[in-house]
Amino acid sequence: MVKVGILGLGRYLPSKKLTNSDLEKMVDTSDEWIRTRTGIKERRIAALHEKTSDLATKAALSALRDAKISAEKIDLIVVATISPDSNFPSMACKVQKAIRAHKAAAFDVSAACSGYLFALTTAKQYIQTGLAKRALVIAAERISGLIDWKNRDTCVLFGDGAGACVLGPVKSGGILADFLQAFGAQGDLMQVIAPEARSPFHPAKAAYTQLPYVQMKGQELFKVAVNSMADAVEKVLKKAKIKKTQVDWIVPHQANDRIISAVANKLGVPKKKIFINIDKYGNMSAASIAVALYEAKKSKKIKKGDKVVLVTFGAGLVSAANLIKW
Numbered sequence: 001m002v003k004v005g006i007l008g009l010g011r012y013l014p015s016k017k018l019t020n021s022d023l024e025k026m027v028d029t030s031d032e033w034i035r036t037r038t039g040i041k042e043r044r045i046a047a048l049h050e051k052t053s054d055l056a057t058k059a060a061l062s063a064l065r066d067a068k069i070s071a072e073k074i075d076l077i078v079v080a081t082i083s084p085d086s087n088f089p090s091m092a093c094k095v096q097k098a099i100r101a102h103k104a105a106a107f108d109v110s111a112a113c114s115g116y117l118f119a120l121t122t123a124k125q126y127i128q129t130g131l132a133k134r135a136l137v138i139a140a141e142r143i144s145g146l147i148d149w150k151n152r153d154t155c156v157l158f159g160d161g162a163g164a165c166v167l168g169p170v171k172s173g174g175i176l177a178d179f180l181q182a183f184g185a186q187g188d189l190m191q192v193i194a195p196e197a198r199s200p201f202h203p204a205k206a207a208y209t210q211l212p213y214v215q216m217k218g219q220e221l222f223k224v225a226v227n228s229m230a231d232a233v234e235k236v237l238k239k240a241k242i243k244k245t246q247v248d249w250i251v252p253h254q255a256n257d258r259i260i261s262a263v264a265n266k267l268g269v270p271k272k273k274i275f276i277n278i279d280k281y282g283n284m285s286a287a288s289i290a291v292a293l294y295e296a297k298k299s300k301k302i303k304k305g306d307k308v309v310l311v312t313f314g315a316g317l318v319s320a321a322n323l324i325k326w
């Protein structure tokens with residue numbers, strides 16, 4: 001079986017920062033509440049002209065530069081997103097056009113905050129079965145467009161951004177094991193409902209233009225997040241027959257610093273082995289792990305030979321983990 005690994009990493013973050021003190025002026029909240037309950041200090045917000053596909057394209061170009069591979073060599077593009085700028089064409093097709101990856105097949109994956117790992121595992125299978133040789137896996141979210149900026153329960157948590165990697169055959173190491181799971185029955189814990197008001201036959205014409213917003217049952221989600229992420233780590237390590245003590249780094253989805261601490265406790269893993277950057281970006285949904293992995297590698301925390309677990313949960317509900325040997 002062909003070994004598949006990460007050949008290059010990239011990211012793009014909008015320049016506009018929204019700090020906790022900015023949010024204090026928008027809703028009834030405080031820097032102290034946000035920091036102690038979530039660990040977030042600031043997040044990035046895309047400019048009005050910046051679409052999800054623009055964020056995805058910039059992250060893709062950054063990953064191609066890092067891998068020193070030209071776009072013509074890419075034969076698969078998978079974009080993970082729940083905030084596309086159009087239902088169709090897909091974000092992947094827009095990226096393909098923008099970077100001129102003429103030979104690439106392209107499609108999107110919708111798995112909320114687990115999207116990057118679902119996309120990574122999907123692209124890996126394409127390469128292992130010979131359908132593709134080199135893939136661009138991108139996670140891009142302009143989640144600010146799905147947030148009710150008058151609702152303090154949700155607006156303090158999220159931010160925009162994009163991360164990407166180039167996947168291809170490697171001689172040793174690479175992605176050693178994958179774990180994907182879904183709990184559709186718990187889908188109502190976090191959702192963006194496109195209301196029936198979107199129908200042209202709806203009597204409430206005023207509601208017709210209402211945007212759908214993120215709705216979330218935060219406390220219930222918190223418990224599920226901790227259990228499903230800890231379980232996903234255990235499962236992926238069991239598959240690879242690797243002990244927790246052999247893991248060098250865990251790069252988790254960055255939804256809440258308290259969730260990350262609780263996962264570390266449940267697993268009995270010291271928090272210093274867990275990469276955290278939620279303070280700078282908040283929850284960027286699918287893009288969180290993609291950006292965190294880029295930063296863990298570029299800051300030289302992840303070194304050659306390290307065993308790294310990526311783990312996530314997200315709306316759906318869906319959870320996932322991958323074990324990578326660098």
Ligand code: ACO
Pocket residue numbers: 028029030033034037038112113152153156190216217218219221222225255256259283285313314315
């Ligand atoms: N500022 C100030 N006060 C607030 C804010 C705010 N932004 N938001 C809520 N509060 C208030 C509440 O109204 C409540 O007040 P009350 O006690 O008078 O009723 C009080 O703070 C406590 O609220 P809780 O909901 O109990 O706060 P909790 O400690 O549970 O933290 C949080 C809330 C941060 C949302 C937490 O539950 C959480 O992180 N849950 C998981 C959320 C998550 O991970 N979402 C994304 C997952 S899926 C994905 O990533 C796509």
